[in-house]
Structures are given as C-alpha cells and as structure tokens.
Amino acid sequence: MHDPIAHLNADKSARQERLMELLRIASVSADSRHAGDVKLAAEWVAERFRSMGLVPEVVPTAGNPIVYAESPPVPGAPVALVYGHYDVQPPEPLELWTTPPFEPTLRDGNVYARGATDDKGQMLTHLEGAAAWLAGGNGAGDGLPLQVKFLIEGEEEVGSANLEPFVQENKDRLACDVVVISDSSQFSPGMPAITYGLRGITYYELRIRGPQRDLHSGSFGGAVTNPAVTLAKMLAAIMGDDGRVQLPGFYNDVKPLTDGERAEFASLPFEDAVFAESLGVDGLTGEAGYTTLERRWARPSFDVCGLWSGYQGEGAKTVLPAEAGAKFSFRLVPDQDPEAVTASLESFLESLKPRGIEMQLIDHHGAPGVAFPPDGPFISAASRAIEEAFDAKPVKIREGGSIPIVNTFADQLGAEVLLLGWGLDDDNTHSPNEKFCLADFHRGAAASALLWRELASLGQG
Amino acid sequence: MHDPIAHLNADKSARQERLMELLRIASVSADSRHAGDVKLAAEWVAERFRSMGLVPEVVPTAGNPIVYAESPPVPGAPVALVYGHYDVQPPEPLELWTTPPFEPTLRDGNVYARGATDDKGQMLTHLEGAAAWLAGGNGAGDGLPLQVKFLIEGEEEVGSANLEPFVQENKDRLACDVVVISDSSQFSPGMPAITYGLRGITYYELRIRGPQRDLHSGSFGGAVTNPAVTLAKMLAAIMGDDGRVQLPGFYNDVKPLTDGERAEFASLPFEDAVFAESLGVDGLTGEAGYTTLERRWARPSFDVCGLWSGYQGEGAKTVLPAEAGAKFSFRLVPDQDPEAVTASLESFLESLKPRGIEMQLIDHHGAPGVAFPPDGPFISAASRAIEEAFDAKPVKIREGGSIPIVNTFADQLGAEVLLLGWGLDDDNTHSPNEKFCLADFHRGAAASALLWRELASLGQG
Numbered sequence: 001m002h003d004p005i006a007h008l009n010a011d012k013s014a015r016q017e018r019l020m021e022l023l024r025i026a027s028v029s030a031d032s033r034h035a036g037d038v039k040l041a042a043e044w045v046a047e048r049f050r051s052m053g054l055v056p057e058v059v060p061t062a063g064n065p066i067v068y069a070e071s072p073p074v075p076g077a078p079v080a081l082v083y084g085h086y087d088v089q090p091p092e093p094l095e096l097w098t099t100p101p102f103e104p105t106l107r108d109g110n111v112y113a114r115g116a117t118d119d120k121g122q123m124l125t126h127l128e129g130a131a132a133w134l135a136g137g138n139g140a141g142d143g144l145p146l147q148v149k150f151l152i153e154g155e156e157e158v159g160s161a162n163l164e165p166f167v168q169e170n171k172d173r174l175a176c177d178v179v180v181i182s183d184s185s186q187f188s189p190g191m192p193a194i195t196y197g198l199r200g201i202t203y204y205e206l207r208i209r210g211p212q213r214d215l216h217s218g219s220f221g222g223a224v225t226n227p228a229v230t231l232a233k234m235l236a237a238i239m240g241d242d243g244r245v246q247l248p249g250f251y252n253d254v255k256p257l258t259d260g261e262r263a264e265f266a267s268l269p270f271e272d273a274v275f276a277e278s279l280g281v282d283g284l285t286g287e288a289g290y291t292t293l294e295r296r297w298a299r300p301s302f303d304v305c306g307l308w309s310g311y312q313g314e315g316a317k318t319v320l321p322a323e324a325g326a327k328f329s330f331r332l333v334p335d336q337d338p339e340a341v342t343a344s345l346e347s348f349l350e351s352l353k354p355r356g357i358e359m360q361l362i363d364h365h366g367a368p369g370v371a372f373p374p375d376g377p378f379i380s381a382a383s384r385a386i387e388e389a390f391d392a393k394p395v396k397i398r399e400g401g402s403i404p405i406v407n408t409f410a411d412q413l414g415a416e417v418l419l420l421g422w423g424l425d426d427d428n429t430h431s432p433n434e435k436f437c438l439a440d441f442h443r444g445a446a447a448s449a450l451l452w453r454e455l456a457s458l459g460q461g
Numbered sequence: 462m463h464d465p466i467a468h469l470n471a472d473k474s475a476r477q478e479r480l481m482e483l484l485r486i487a488s489v490s491a492d493s494r495h496a497g498d499v500k501l502a503a504e505w506v507a508e509r510f511r512s513m514g515l516v517p518e519v520v521p522t523a524g525n526p527i528v529y530a531e532s533p534p535v536p537g538a539p540v541a542l543v544y545g546h547y548d549v550q551p552p553e554p555l556e557l558w559t560t561p562p563f564e565p566t567l568r569d570g571n572v573y574a575r576g577a578t579d580d581k582g583q584m585l586t587h588l589e590g591a592a593a594w595l596a597g598g599n600g601a602g603d604g605l606p607l608q609v610k611f612l613i614e615g616e617e618e619v620g621s622a623n624l625e626p627f628v629q630e631n632k633d634r635l636a637c638d639v640v641v642i643s644d645s646s647q648f649s650p651g652m653p654a655i656t657y658g659l660r661g662i663t664y665y666e667l668r669i670r671g672p673q674r675d676l677h678s679g680s681f682g683g684a685v686t687n688p689a690v691t692l693a694k695m696l697a698a699i700m701g702d703d704g705r706v707q708l709p710g711f712y713n714d715v716k717p718l719t720d721g722e723r724a725e726f727a728s729l730p731f732e733d734a735v736f737a738e739s740l741g742v743d744g745l746t747g748e749a750g751y752t753t754l755e756r757r758w759a760r761p762s763f764d765v766c767g768l769w770s771g772y773q774g775e776g777a778k779t780v781l782p783a784e785a786g787a788k789f790s791f792r793l794v795p796d797q798d799p800e801a802v803t804a805s806l807e808s809f810l811e812s813l814k815p816r817g818i819e820m821q822l823i824d825h826h827g828a829p830g831v832a833f834p835p836d837g838p839f840i841s842a843a844s845r846a847i848e849e850a851f852d853a854k855p856v857k858i859r860e861g862g863s864i865p866i867v868n869t870f871a872d873q874l875g876a877e878v879l880l881l882g883w884g885l886d887d888d889n890t891h892s893p894n895e896k897f898c899l900a901d902f903h904r905g906a907a908a909s910a911l912l913w914r915e916l917a918s919l920g921q922g
Contacts, residue, residue, distance in 0.1 A: 212741030218862025222762025236697035280673030283816030301683025355744030401679025
C-alpha cells in the first residue's frame with residue numbers, strides 16, 4: 001500500500017526546491033508594478049496542481065485570480081477545503097534585508113524570503129501533503145482518502161475584496177465539512193497550536209458636536225457644554241473600574257470559558273511579567289477575575305483606537321472646541337451579537353448626552369466571534385496528525401483578533417475552520433528578513449498528509 | 462475757571478480729525494513689512510503728547526517702542542496710569558472690507574478702519590480727556606487735577622512680550638493708585654460697563670504613555686492598559702455630573718459671589734435661549750446653582766481644549782495606541798491659587814493612574830483671577846464719570862477670560878485696574894470692517910475728562 005509519509009521523506013529536496021521556486025516570484029499584490037509577477041505566481045500554483053494530477057482553474061476576479069482545484073469525491077469521508085494565498089506583502093524597506101527578498105536564502109535552518117511563512121511556505125505544505133497521497137493514485141486525481149478542495153487567492157494582503165463574493169457565489173462548489181488554513185504561528189518553538197476561536201469585533205466612530213464654532217474658553221467656559229469633555233465622559237462611562245464594559249446586557253450572551261479551556265490556557269508557558277516587559281509597560285490591567293490569556297483570547301474588551309478634538313499643536317490655545325471625535329471597538333466573543341451591542345451602545349450614549357450636544361455614531365463594521373469545539377472530532381483529528389508530525393501534542397488556543405475569512409467560511413459554508421499555524425512569532429511577517437523554519441515546512445507537509453488520513457477516518461460527518 | 466467739557470465740545474471736529482490721522486497709519490505689529498508704520502504710529506502718539514504739553518519718551522525695546530508720558534504730580538490726589546496700544550491686527554482678508562482698512566471712512570455714525578476700536582480710538586479718548594484739562598494749564602503739562610501717566614505700547618496684538626519686563630524694571634516710575642484701560646466693550650449699545658473682575662487660568666498638557674508601540678487591538682485589547690481610555694477616564698473624573706470640578710480642595714479658596722453681585726448680574730439683559738441660539742446649541746450646562754453669567758464670569762470652570770490619540774484618519778484602524786494626550790484648562794476666580802490647583806491636580810491624576818501607564822503633566826501657564834471691589838471708591842468714581850458722559854449708569858460686570866497685563870499691573874504696581882470699554886460687541890474687532898461709534902469716541906473722551914475730576918476728588922488714596 002502507498003505510504004504518503006515515505007513519499008514525503010523521499011521527496012524532501014524536490015519539495016524544498018519547489019518552495020524556493022515559488023518564493024522567487026515577487027507576487028506583491030499591493031504594488032501594480034508586480035502585476036505580472038502576481039499572475040506568474042497564480043500560474044505557478046495552477047501548474048503545481050496539474051503536476052499533482054488535479055485540474056486547476058484560474059478564476060479571474062475584478063482583482064487578482066483565484067486558483068481553484070479539487071480532488072474527486074470520496075464517499076463516506078468528509079470534505080476538506082484548504083484556503084491559502086499566493087500574494088505577499090511589499091518587501092520595503094529593502095535596505096534592511098540581509099539577502100534580497102526574492103532571492104530565497106538558507107541560513108541556520110531557515111529560508112529567508114518575502115512570503116516564506118506568509119503564506120507561500122505554509123500554504124504549500126497542504127499542496128505537498130495532498131501530493132504525497134496523489135502520488136499513490138492513478139495520476140488523474142485519485143489517491144486521497146477524502147475529497148480536498150483548494151482555494152488559493154491572490155489578494156489576502158490587500159483585503160481579499162473579491163474572495164467573499166466568490167465564496168457566496170460558489171457555495172455548492174465549495175461545500176465542505178472543514179476548512180484548513182495555515183497562515184499563523186505555533187504557540188512557541190516546538191509547541192504547535194490549533195487555534196479554535198477568534199474574537200469578533202464591532203468598530204465605531206463617535207462624533208460629538210457642540211457650538212457651531214470654536215469658542216474662547218475664557219468667555220464661554222463653564223456655561224457651554226464642552227464636546228471634548230462630553231466625549232471623555234462617554235468613553236469613560238463605557239469602561240468600568242473593574243475592567244468590565246458597562247453597556248447594559250453586554251455580557252448576557254457571553255459564552256463562559258469552560259474549566260477545560262481555562263486549564264489548557266493556564267498550562268501554557270506564558271508569564272505576565274515577560275509579556276509586560278516585551279511591551280515596555282510596568283504592569284497589565286483588564287477584566288477582574290481573568291488571566292491575561294483569557295482576557296486576550298476569550299473575553300470581550302473595549303479599546304479606544306483614536307481620539308481628536310480642538311487644538312493639537314504646540315503650546316497652549318484656550319479654545320472650547322466645536323467638535324470632538326473618537327474611534328473605538330469592542331472585541332466580541334461567542335455568542336455576542338454585534339447588532340445587539342450596537343443597539344445597547346446607542347441607547348447608552350443617548351442616555352449620557354447632555355444639553356448642547358449633538359451626537360453621531362457611525363457603525364464601521366462588525367463580525368461575531370467564532371469558537372469551534374476544542375474537543376470536537378475535527379480538532380481531535382488535527383491534533384493527532386500534528387502530534388505525529390511534530391512529535392509534540394499541539395496546544396489548543398484562541399486568538400484575540402478577527403480573521404474575516406473565517407467568519408465567511410463558517411457563515412457561508414457552515415464549515416468548521418481549523419487554524420493550524422506552522423510559523424513562529426519571530427518569523428518577521430510583514431517585516432524585512434521574513435523567514436520560515438525549513439524543518440517546520442517539512443513537518444507541516446507531514447502533518448497535512450496525516451491530517452487527510454485522520455479526517456478520512458472520521459467517516460461522513 | 463477752565464471747563465474741560467466745554468473744551469471737548471469745542472474741539473470735537475479737531476479731535477475726530479486726529480483719530481482719522483492715527484487710523485491712516487498701518488501699524489500692523491504682526492507684519493514686518495509694516496515695521497516703518499509701527500514706528501510712525503509711536504511717533505504720532507509721542508507728537509500728540511508734545512502738543513498736549515507733555516514731554517514724551519519713546520522707549521526702545523527688543524520689539525516695538527513703548528511711548529511713555531506723564532503729567533506733573535498733584536499733591537493730595539491719587540495717581541492714575543493709562544494703558545493702551547497703538548499697534549493693530551493684520552487687516553487680512555482685504556477683499557472683505559467695504560472700504561480699505563487704512564482709509565478711515567465714516568458711515569452711519571461709525572468710523573470704519575483697522576484699529577478704530579482696538580485700540581487706537583479707545584486709547585485716544587484718554588489722551589483727549591487729559592488734553593482737555595491741559596488746555597487750561599500753563600502749556601507745560603499743568604492743568605490736570607491729578608497726575609496721569611501714559612503707557613502706550615506697540616506689541617499688544619503680538620503678545621506684549623516686552624511690556625512685563627518694562628513694568629518690572631520701572632515700578633517706581635509707573636507707581637500709581639489706579640490703572641485705566643479702555644480696550645473692551647460696553648455691555649450692549651447704550652449700556653456702558655465697568656469690568657471689575659477677570660478669571661484667571663491654569664493650562665496643562667497631559668501626556669499618557671502605554672506600550673512602547675501601537676498594538677493590534679485584537680491581540681492585545683483587554684489585557685494591556687489603553688492610554689486613550691485612561692486619558693478619557695482621567696478627564697472625565699475631573700468634571701462631576703453637577704458641573705463641579707472634582708479636584709480635592711478646588712473650591713476651598715473660591716470667593717463667593719455677593720448678593721449684590723448676583724443681583725447686578727441678574728438685572729442685565731441676558732437670555733439663555735438667545736445666547737444658546739447664537740452659538741448654535743440646543744441648551745446650556747454648567748455648575749448647578751449658578752446662572753449663565755455667573756458661570757462665565759465668576760465661577761471656576763474646566764475645559765478640554767485639545768485631544769489626540771491613535772488613528773484619526775478615515776475609516777477603521779484597529780489599534781491600541783501607544784500614547785494619548787490632552788490640553789485643558791481651569792478658569793480660576795479669586796482667591797484660587799494656580800499653584801495649589803496644580804498640586805491638587807497632580808495628586809488627583811496620580812491617584813487615578815493605572816498599571817501600565819506613564820503620565821506626564823506639563824504646566825503651560827497660570828495666572829490668578831482678579832476682582833476689585835465693585836463698590837470701592839475708584840469704581841464709584843468711574844461710574845459717576847461714565848454716567849455723566851454717557852447719560853447712562855454703567856453696569857458692573859466681570860469677564861471670563863484673562864488679561865495678563867491686568868495681573869501684571871495688579872501684582873507689580875499694587876494698583877487697582879479700571880476696565881472701561883467704550884466699544885460694542887459688533888465692532889468687528891480682529892475682523893474685516895472694524896468700526897467704532899463716533900458718538901462713543903466723543904462720550905469716551907468726556908468720560909475720561911470727568912474721570913480725572915472724580916478721581917482727583919477722592920484725595921490721596
């Protein structure tokens with residue numbers, strides 16, 4: 001019987017050469033001077049699918065093409081969808097690179113190049129993991145123990161504007177049980193991670209208007225409502241001294257952390273003091289009763305992202321400003337509803353609005369948090385695959401940020417999403433000297449190959 | 462016996478011509494192209510003193526000259542010092558002037574020109590009021606019933622940087638019992654005013670620093686203290702919901718309004734609704750228990766003058782900002798001590814400072830409030846003089862802003878300051894089409910002449 005792991009072991013140097021080839025293509029999606037390179041990268045990915053025995057489609061969009069391929073259906077097995085991207089961040093500032101960004105170079109067991117970890121290297125692991133199975137098939141796409149669909153886009157670094165419409169319009173074609181994404185990091189070196197939850201967000205802009213023009217703070221101060229003071233009081237009222245958001249009903253739908261989750265987070269090598277020092281602060285604050293990781297990953301939060309009013313220049317200007325404004329966000333967790341948060345916020349702020357003030361609340365965007373069952377069959381399958389490939393049981397973590405495409409896959413396809421990061425925190429993603437550990441590249445390919453086996457073993461979902 | 466009022470009546474057209482002459486000089490202190498005109502205006506003022514029989518001195522400074530003159534001492538009478546300025550604001554934008562700013566033009570009983578009310582016209586009334594007495598003397602400076610000193614500067618519109626040092630260095634020469642300044646407005650047309658109090662100020666900049674760089678609000682929000690939220694909470698804490706400043710001890714030294722003051726303010730034609738509408742607001746707020754005029758003139762206040770933090774551009778940026786800052790002021794009333802306010806503020810903010818935050822409080826400047834006894838002999842003398850000249854008893858008011866030179870005169874010379882405004886609120890001070898009512902120019906000159914009589918009648922202070 002065909003052994004995909006043996007195939008991977010035999011194919012190691014060829015696999016590495018393929019990675020180097022793809023990394024030589026300067027597929028910078030933000031820079032129109034690289035439009036040709038972007039197309040070249042899409043073609044390279046399509047050609048790789050062809051060499052695996054699949055029949056890819058390079059789908060034109062209003063922006064850069066989406067490369068799509070799928071293996072044949074396997075009755076009785078779940079369907080997996082791999083998402084990744086072939087475009088990369090701009091490499092500038094070039095003078096800070098030790099070796100040129102599009103001349104991939106090996107140093108200390110790493111490959112240095114723009115896109116090495118984000119996302120060419122990580123994305124390729126799944127093509128290679130599938131190729132290892134397909135090599136045992138009939139050369140026409142057979143050989144995988146389950147159907148795998150590949151959706152590789154070229155606009156992730158510029159906002160993925162054309163991806164969500166594509167998913168919406170191709171729900172049947174993309175139908176799957178589980179989505180696999182490797183575009184993030186391990187918890188720490190030697191400690192791979194499965195990210196099973198992300199926070200959601202609601203983002204607002206609040207504009208406060210008082211008098212029709214800036215006034216002299218001497219002649220008018222004390223009698224005319226100050227928009228900047230009003231803004232400060234509104235923002236301050238949102239956040240309680242215990243670090244809890246004060247909007248009525250805000251915590252009603254918050255799904256509590258389970259004892260298992262809290263135990264898992266507590267077992268992770270994370271020290272508040274080290275974390276604080278890395279940020280240059282003398283201590284941390286947050287919601288009472290929760291650890292730092294719990295606060296970052298699985299509890300809602302409130303942050304002011306921007307503030308403006310009146311005079312911001314040098315020295316003193318004695319003005320009672322006509323306007324003040326703020327941008328702020330709530331990070332949400334399951335099962336908070338962004339629209340319910342907005343409604344509560346609106347009536348809360350309205351209740352605080354003093355005479356002499358007009359208020360405008362702009363709802364910039366919102367997305368709910370997501371969390372998949374950490375002990376569910378898909379995550380357990382991924383855990384077994386990763387443990388075998390990395391020789392380390394992966395930790396199960398959550399992330400504080402949002403990944404809009406995860407919401408899209410969950411909402412549009414009703415699929416569970418596996419976030420399997422093979423990178424490391426010091427990979428210099430989006431910075432000069434981006435790198436990817438070659439051993440992790442190969443371990444990721446093995447984990448992918450084993451993931452197909454483990455998922456197939458679950459049978460029909 | 463010489464009658465100065467009869468002299469003023471006979472001299473009316475010549476007096477008006479002198480005003481027109483001075484207004485033709487484009488003495489714009491902010492514009493170096495007008496340096497020659499500024500010198501010319503100083504010379505014109507000096508020449509006018511000479512023609513009155515005084516011996517002026519044009520004192521060079523690091524900036525524009527100060528013109529100084531004094532009449533001889535009069536034993537048994539108090540000494541008065543007139544302060545005014547011969548420089549003017551820039552006239553731009555020129556296209557908005559109906560007639561050119563330095564071609565004074567009569568329309569509807571007003572003279573239109575830059576500097577007409579601020580301060581050439583008002584300043585001249587006191588030279589003319591003294592000249593009316595000196596015309597009855599021996600031509601060598603005798604004839605006034607008290608000693609009058611004149612201090613006319615040329616840098617008021619650019620900050621008076623050289624005036625305070627001059628006052629400090631010439632305390633003996635400038636020694637006086639009362640300072641007379643006409644550089645402001647009547648309460649309303651036909652209702653002249655004596656301003657007997659000004660608020661003081663302390664002005665601060667508060668800088669809040671958190672993490673050493675801007676952070677992703679998703680990955681860090683809820684665990685890292687947000688500088689913008691901290692700033693909002695600090696500013697909000699300063700201002701109570703009752704409109705009272707919450708700093709410990711802030712009101713300890715506040716001199717209460719007397720029943721007489723409250724009655725006088727209440728008698729003035731002032732309507733909250735009209736005032737609010739003129740500012741474009743639907744209502745007013747302020748310290749509970751006080752009227753709008755009391756809040757503006759005689760109660761301390763807190764205003765945020767500027768705010769900044771994080772992202773102020775279009776759309777959404779999900780950042781936990783590294784820094785936030787604010788500029789804010791307290792308006793002070795007698796007998797609050799700016800230094801005590803600063804000390805209380807510092808410890809108040811320190812007590813609110815959470816972990817993970819560094820704070821810097823910059824004290825930009827401070828000056829105490831001033832208020833002279835509204836029923837004291839000098840103000841009563843001025844009131845009699847004005848009532849006779851304007852045929853209307855002046856109202857006694859206060860002002861919410863600060864006039865630094867008033868503090869200088871009060872502190873350095875120990876003198877009481879009479880603020881006698883002959884202008885009107887719609888005089889377009891600092892704007893195109895500045896004007897001064899000619900009848901008020903002549904009434905002001907008469908009031909000045911009568912003031913010298915009334916002050917002299919008080920005898921030695």
